[in-house]
Amino acid sequence: MVSCMDGGDAGVDTSVPHPARRYNYWLGGKDHFPADRESGEEFARRFPGVRIGARANRAMLQRAVGFLAAECGVRQFLDVGTGLPTANNTHEVAQRIHPDARVVYVDNDPLVMTHARALLTSTPEGATAYLEADLQDPGKILAQAAELLDFSQPIALVVVAVLHFIPGEGAARPLVQELVDAAPSGSYLLVTHATMDFSPAEHRVAHERMRVMGRSDVWMRSRDEFATLLDGLELVEPGIVAVSEWRPPAGEPLPDPKDVAIWGAVARKP
Template sequence: MTGSSGYAEQAARSQGVAHNARVWNYWLGGKDNYVVDRKVGDHVTGMYPSIGDVARADRSFLGRVVSHLAREAGIRQFLDVGTGLPTADNTHQIAQRVAPESRIVYVDNDPIVLAHARSLLTTSPEGATDYVDADAHDPDLILEHAARTLDFDRPVALMMLGILNFVLDTEEAQGIVDRLLEPLAPGSHLALTHPTLELGGEANAEAMRFWNENAKPPIRARTRDEVAGFFGSLEILEPGIVSCARWRPGPDDENGPEVAQFGAVGRKN
């Protein structure tokens, strides 16, 4: 990893262009964002008012999935690719609340996220938390570094929430998922979320065009069938590929709006 001063320099250079991790943080009510992020975030909200609901539903999905995988599925290892900026109840906090011995590896390459890596690198004494500075387009590097903390001979939960939408070519995105799953033991799981123009998300098409002209990285939506392709031969858990707000909602989620963001979890047999 680069030193913290190097991250600060990268962050300063990036203030002129809105970036997804910071805009997402703004939509979630966070403070780790710049004026340019808030301006772009507000413009997107004006074009697609439910984007804040999408961000909150995606975050809630993370909590429910990690809790399920740690508690019901007995997963003790998590590889969280495209983690974004830390907020309340990150993957390691949820998992280690259930099982303190859980081991978590976060992956991201945004300079602002990297500057906050220290806040992610907290862990229970029994477990472990690590951070990999890598791009999702380089799965071999991710696996190489993750193997220092995770045991691929035991099940791993591969978390890919809101990250594959930044891999514009579907064949390449599929290759990334396949490569990351390849060395993982049977009983491993894939959890992902992905924006769609289905589920009432048609109005997001114009907002995505605006985003791609004014922010980074560029983004795309996918259909249910395209999202299903990422799971290949995995066993998709009930209730299948649904709005992430409708994936096993808890009492606090049941009355929330359906959002145009698919969520699903699959098991490697």
């Protein structure tokens, strides 16, 4: 079953870079415009590891969704800030394990929704839905997600590589808390976030300059602030780590954390 949840303006401003399209560019996708590529290349010039980080983040998403479905028995996923479809999307990973898994994707880019509706097809036993909404309106997300998801049963909240687009000290936590508060006991939070904790001083200076000039829409957060997103939850091993170090495949070499520059964690709501 596939459904669409109507969400807003269908226009796409291709002159302004969008995080989902820039991320798609770094991952080697084809769904981006010149403004997205220009922004992506500026980041890559200043931070050469950015593509490594994007791939590592995507790989952790896939490993963690597989873990939640296979080892934790989760059959419902609310993926907020889903980005443009690539390979092994959340519902594909989950439905390989549980064909009846139900997934709601959320993004604020109309182009993402257009591609998702066309490409992200569910198994016959399961269901996928697509909601055009912004993380800064969790109430709307929850109300419309409840049309497909059963909030009396455990849900995996997938908030991957999106909170760093919420600027301001402490601004991310209330949004995550509202989502977590709506989920029942036994639910999980999968969250990742860009950081400068691993970066050399010159990278920190360069990014702050970009941010002040309006060339970066990323608000970096430290491990301490990232940890507040998980307050009241039970961390799953190995806890808060660089995304490349979250249950990596045995025998694979790990990239340098300064290239990855993204914290990740999975935690359970008691």
